[in-house]
Amino acid sequence: GAVVSQHPSWVICKSGTSVKIECRSLDFQATTMFWYRQFPKQSLMLMATSNEGSKATYEQGVEKDKFLINHASLTLSTLTVTSAHPEDSSFYICSAKPDSSTDTQYFGPGTRLTVL
Amino acid sequence: TQLLEQSPQFLSIQEGENLTVYCNSSSVFSSLQWYRQEPGEGPVLLVTVVTGGEVKKLKRLTFQFGDARKDSSLHITAAQPGDTGLYLCAGNRGSEKLVFGKGTKLTVNP
Numbered sequence: 001g002a003v004v005s006q007h008p009s010w011v012i013c014k015s016g017t018s019v020k021i022e023c024r025s026l027d028f029q030a031t032t033m034f035w036y037r038q039f040p041k042q043s044l045m046l047m048a049t050s051n052e053g054s055k056a057t058y059e060q061g062v063e064k065d066k067f068l069i070n071h072a073s074l075t076l077s078t079l080t081v082t083s084a085h086p087e088d089s090s091f092y093i094c095s096a097k098p099d100s101s102t103d104t105q106y107f108g109p110g111t112r113l114t115v116l
Numbered sequence: 117t118q119l120l121e122q123s124p125q126f127l128s129i130q131e132g133e134n135l136t137v138y139c140n141s142s143s144v145f146s147s148l149q150w151y152r153q154e155p156g157e158g159p160v161l162l163v164t165v166v167t168g169g170e171v172k173k174l175k176r177l178t179f180q181f182g183d184a185r186k187d188s189s190l191h192i193t194a195a196q197p198g199d200t201g202l203y204l205c206a207g208n209r210g211s212e213k214l215v216f217g218k219g220t221k222l223t224v225n226p
Contacts, residue, residue, distance in 0.1 A: 002161075004158075042219075044159070046213060046214070049212065091156075095214075097212060102147070103149070103166070104147075104161065107151070107160070107161075110156070
C-alpha cells in the first residue's frame with residue numbers, strides 16, 4: 001500500500017516550452033500533496049503544498065506563475081513548469097499524505113527534467 | 117540555520133560493520149520519519165516515530181526517538197552493500213510540512 005507514481009520519469013525539452021508532471025496516489029486518497037525539488041547531492045527542498053480543491057501554498061522564493069500546481073482530485077496533482085529555462089533543470093519529486101495519516105508522507109519516484 | 121542536523125554527512129564502511137546516523141535539533145517534533153533514497157529515485161519511507169523514547173526495529177535497522185522528541189538515531193547492524201544510499205531524516209513540527217535534514221550518504225563496500 002501507499003504507492004505514489006509520477007509521470008513522466010524523465011523529460012527533455014527545449015527552452016521556452018512548458019512541461020507538465022503528474023503525481024498520483026495509487027491506493028489512497030490524498031487531500032494534500034507536496035512538490036519538492038532536489039539538486040545533485042543535496043536534500044529535498046519543498047516548493048509548494050498542493051491542496052485538493054483550493055490553491056496551492058508556495059514556499060518563499062518559489063514563483064507561483066512559473067510553477068503551476070493543480071490538484072484536480074484526491075489522487076492527482078500536477079506541476080507545470082512554464083516557459084522552462086536551463087536553470088529549471090532538476091529532479092522534481094512529489095509526495096502525498098494519506099488522509100488517514102497525521103504526518104507520514106509517501107514519495108513518488110521523481111521526474112528528471114532537462115531543459116536544453 | 118539547519119533545523120535538523122544530520123551527522124555524519126558521509127560515511128564509507130566495510131561490509132559487516134555497524135554504524136549509527138544521528139539527527140539532532142533544538143526543536144521538538146511531533147513525529148520524525150527516516151527515508152532511504154537511491155540515485156535517481158524518490159525517498160522510500162523506512163519508519164515513522166512519534167513517541168518520545170520510542171525504539172523501532174526493521175530487520176538490521178534500529179530507530180530511536182529521543183525522550184524529548186528533539187533527536188533521533190538510526191543504527192545499522194552488520195551493514196551490507198545493499199544498504200548503500202542516502203538516508204534522510206524528516207520531522208513534523210505540528211504542520212503538514214516536513215523539515216528535512218541534509219542527509220547522510222552511506223557507502224558500504226563489499
